[in-house]
Amino acid sequence: MTTQDIDRLLSEASKRPSPVYLAIGEPFQTESVARRLIEVLVPPQRRSLNVETYDGRVAAVGPILDSLRTPGLFPGIKVIWVRESSLFLSSEKRSEITAAVLTAWSDDRHAEAADKLLTLAAMAGWSQERFTGVDWGELPDSATAELLGRSASRDERGTLEAIRAYCMERNLSVGDYRDESGLLQDFLRAGMPPNAVLLFTASTVDRRKRIVNVVREVGTVLEFALSRERSGALTAESVDALVGQTMTAVGKRLTAGAQRLILQRAGTDPGALHMELEKLCLYAGEASVIDDDHVRASFRDLSGSWIFDFTRALSQRQPAVAVRLLRALFEQGDHPLRLLALIARELRLLLLARDCLTDTFAGKWNPRVPFADFRDRLLPLLSDEQREAFGGLHPYALYQSVQHASRMHGAVLRRAVLALHELDIKFKSSRGDPRLLLEAFVLDLCRSA
Numbered sequence: 001m002t003t004q005d006i007d008r009l010l011s012e013a014s015k016r017p018s019p020v021y022l023a024i025g026e027p028f029q030t031e032s033v034a035r036r037l038i039e040v041l042v043p044p045q046r047r048s049l050n051v052e053t054y055d056g057r058v059a060a061v062g063p064i065l066d067s068l069r070t071p072g073l074f075p076g077i078k079v080i081w082v083r084e085s086s087l088f089l090s091s092e093k094r095s096e097i098t099a100a101v102l103t104a105w106s107d108d109r110h111a112e113a114a115d116k117l118l119t120l121a122a123m124a125g126w127s128q129e130r131f132t133g134v135d136w137g138e139l140p141d142s143a144t145a146e147l148l149g150r151s152a153s154r155d156e157r158g159t160l161e162a163i164r165a166y167c168m169e170r171n172l173s174v175g176d177y178r179d180e181s182g183l184l185q186d187f188l189r190a191g192m193p194p195n196a197v198l199l200f201t202a203s204t205v206d207r208r209k210r211i212v213n214v215v216r217e218v219g220t221v222l223e224f225a226l227s228r229e230r231s232g233a234l235t236a237e238s239v240d241a242l243v244g245q246t247m248t249a250v251g252k253r254l255t256a257g258a259q260r261l262i263l264q265r266a267g268t269d270p271g272a273l274h275m276e277l278e279k280l281c282l283y284a285g286e287a288s289v290i291d292d293d294h295v296r297a298s299f300r301d302l303s304g305s306w307i308f309d310f311t312r313a314l315s316q317r318q319p320a321v322a323v324r325l326l327r328a329l330f331e332q333g334d335h336p337l338r339l340l341a342l343i344a345r346e347l348r349l350l351l352l353a354r355d356c357l358t359d360t361f362a363g364k365w366n367p368r369v370p371f372a373d374f375r376d377r378l379l380p381l382l383s384d385e386q387r388e389a390f391g392g393l394h395p396y397a398l399y400q401s402v403q404h405a406s407r408m409h410g411a412v413l414r415r416a417v418l419a420l421h422e423l424d425i426k427f428k429s430s431r432g433d434p435r436l437l438l439e440a441f442v443l444d445l446c447r448s449a
Contacts (some may be wrong), residue, residue: 001223001224003245014040014041019192019197020197020199022199022201022221023201023202024221024223025222026270026274028271028275029200030203034083034199038051040191041145041197042077045421046074046076047358050076050079051078051081055083057086059082061183061282062183068080068193071193074430076195077196078197078198079199081201082200082201084107084202087117087179088200088211088212089119089205090208092149092206093385094120094148094150096204098148098152101116102156104271105162108439113166114166114167115172118167119177119319120148124147128173131164132164181209182211185210188214202344226242234267239273240263242277243262246277247281250281253288253289254289255289257289257292258294260292260394261295261296262295267302276300280298280299281298300441304313311346311350312403312404313325315405315445316443319442319447326438327435327439339438340423340438349393350401350408351405352389352401353401354408356382357405360382367406375399379395415448419444420441
């Protein structure tokens, strides 16, 4: 939905609200619209008694419907807001919820990741005892698929263990899950009570489920879609739209350089992007214009774009630049093991690119080849196996990898991958300061590159 669509919806609601709304999208999008809708429907002095909010992940439908049947204590409209309701989920959506769990955890949204994992456990019929006692490393693939909707890698199982520990530390437990969508469906078809509005917000729904179509028939469904690249990254149009909404809301504007930097750092998660934009605005303080210095100082790199600058520094033997990038990442809280994994992945991509230079692109590549020619003339030469080995890398990222690999020897890259493996062992055995070890690795690699 565009800003104009939202304004039109609120204008219509002020005259004649729908009996039920379902807003589908990222929480920062749906909750903002929900609050604005409540502001339109219920005056401030009546909200304490005429607005009720429920956590849809644990709340049963029965008490919600009973509350809808009870008129508000003040005259006017009564709003029931059910957040992140599980009524619109089905087992077919488990893999999408799993992806959201892992993304939320990696972006340090630990509470959100925990809530979603507990929802999955409840949907799979797990008891609290099973959730507490499960050995994720030994859990059979069949049981993993029953819970997550797909199998899980060793690293993902480690993440699930970390989330389980988070839940236990905070006494979060698996709730009872019953698909009560039929009860809600019968209630809506019978007709909503007068002066009552039921508002649902959900980040994930199964649009094929009957209850979604019933809400669409008797009320209003709002969908906040964001376009993405094939790699999963948000498109420039999606990023520009989110940036524009945030800046308009706070009365600030970006310089062209700041806009470009944000686009480079935007990543795949719109929720995390929204939080970084809010943090950026706070950092800018009273300044009405946000420039690239503000972005560099406060905006976390969500896309891993730093890796391109880092590998460029390695390939051009610029240890000072590479070390400065590492230190900046340490300062913003990136864990050494995560950085080690990202650097190892990039070096493997450089090795693959190096192999392409001596095989598929032999005699066809030179460092002055522009990206458009690379995309149109060289990229189609890659076999399906080579494309799969690059893991769906965005064409421009692949172009950058080939550029950097062309300046480095294959033997140096292979030694670097082995050195990183040894670093991984040292990190996990607490032998030395991880930061100093990574910096020493960078200095050695730049000398031999």
